[in-house]
Amino acid sequence: MTEKKEKILEVALELFARQGYAVTSTSRIAKEAGVSEGLIFKHFVNKQGLLDAIVQNGMGDIERAINVCLRETNPKKSLAMSLDLALSLMREKKEFWQLTLSLKYQNPEIANKYHHNDIMKMLQTSLEDAFVKLDYQNPLAEAQLFGVLINSFFIQFIHEDNGQQESFLNFIKEKYKL
Amino acid sequence: MTEKKEKILEVALELFARQGYAVTSTSRIAKEAGVSEGLIFKHFVNKQGLLDAIVQNGMGDIERAINVCLRETNPKKSLAMSLDLALSLMREKKEFWQLTLSLKYQNPEIANKYHHNDIMKMLQTSLEDAFVKLDYQNPLAEAQLFGVLINSFFIQFIHEDNGQQESFLNFIKEKYKL
DNA sequence: CATTGGTAAGTGATTAATTACTCATTATAA
DNA sequence: TTATAATGAGTAATTAATCACTTACCAATG
Numbered sequence: 001m002t003e004k005k006e007k008i009l010e011v012a013l014e015l016f017a018r019q020g021y022a023v024t025s026t027s028r029i030a031k032e033a034g035v036s037e038g039l040i041f042k043h044f045v046n047k048q049g050l051l052d053a054i055v056q057n058g059m060g061d062i063e064r065a066i067n068v069c070l071r072e073t074n075p076k077k078s079l080a081m082s083l084d085l086a087l088s089l090m091r092e093k094k095e096f097w098q099l100t101l102s103l104k105y106q107n108p109e110i111a112n113k114y115h116h117n118d119i120m121k122m123l124q125t126s127l128e129d130a131f132v133k134l135d136y137q138n139p140l141a142e143a144q145l146f147g148v149l150i151n152s153f154f155i156q157f158i159h160e161d162n163g164q165q166e167s168f169l170n171f172i173k174e175k176y177k178l
Numbered sequence: 179m180t181e182k183k184e185k186i187l188e189v190a191l192e193l194f195a196r197q198g199y200a201v202t203s204t205s206r207i208a209k210e211a212g213v214s215e216g217l218i219f220k221h222f223v224n225k226q227g228l229l230d231a232i233v234q235n236g237m238g239d240i241e242r243a244i245n246v247c248l249r250e251t252n253p254k255k256s257l258a259m260s261l262d263l264a265l266s267l268m269r270e271k272k273e274f275w276q277l278t279l280s281l282k283y284q285n286p287e288i289a290n291k292y293h294h295n296d297i298m299k300m301l302q303t304s305l306e307d308a309f310v311k312l313d314y315q316n317p318l319a320e321a322q323l324f325g326v327l328i329n330s331f332f333i334q335f336i337h338e339d340n341g342q343q344e345s346f347l348n349f350i351k352e353k354y355k356l
Numbered sequence: 357c358a359t360t361g362g363t364a365a366g367t368g369a370t371t372a373a374t375t376a377c378t379c380a381t382t383a384t385a386a
Numbered sequence: 387t388t389a390t391a392a393t394g395a396g397t398a399a400t401t402a403a404t405c406a407c408t409t410a411c412c413a414a415t416g
Contacts, residue, residue, distance in 0.1 A: 002364095180391070183391090
């Protein structure tokens, strides 16, 4: 991976996340990355190919982080870890979340290939395990609700970072006595 | 409001919601509405003006529906009504929700003027009232959580209508004994 | 040590298509 | 008659993508 290729990916992620995929032109990306426009197409074939590369990059990082979380067997620890993971992933990969979420509304094809709900589904099984172990009367529905809580935490944090996120997570932890 | 003007609004809402604002061309809207492209600019000045008109239309309908809901003084009934309102609004105005939500990622200017969080804020006060009356130990945070639950219900329903929405709402009602 | 040949990285002018928008003109209805 | 509704050809700007070309690097060969 050359320096310029990496710079293109970096700038494109930032612009796609901030402005949206459709309204970000390849010429703008090239200018901002200090690169000729032609180079983008040399490396990524077309604009969609550039987007694909960005999404694949991001998904790799996140899958690795989640797999660590899934190994926890203690149910309460597992639930708490899921919440902490959400917070840290959000802080470190905010631009990427913004992009994947926005693609749901702009680019249905790629949104069906990889979007952040896929990651949520990976977590869902481990959540269900946890609620079964904790003897909840309706563990599946509880897991669904918990997943939705994490999901909406993501969405809210993406839209406005007013610092209330941590207190909101703590409130959930109290509610589930984690 | 002439027939053709209404048809433009109808078609534009559908296309903006399905494809996104940026990628939907005025020529496409005109063709699909069976109207000359010039007419769009006669009625709405520019593309942004067309979007403004659509959003204002939708917000009017929804504000009226919400105001009915806010008059309820019984706390449990108020909370239950909020959930039912979310379901019915979603079913009747799905395209509009899709649009407003997608604008958050594509059109920051208009998203700040009117977006669906404004409507959530209208509900928030009535939710806080309800949880105070119900003697919850932390009514503000509870109201926030409840608002988030409604919020995420919207977002999930927009993305995939797999019929699980009603059962999810019922689960919340049970959890809050509504 | 040169010199050659091959390859990938990178450029920038150019292209065809599409875009939002304009405007002179025509139809319609009160 | 007069204002408004509606048309559709036209325009300047922007777009994604292509193309012929240059540069940098590196290994093999004589």
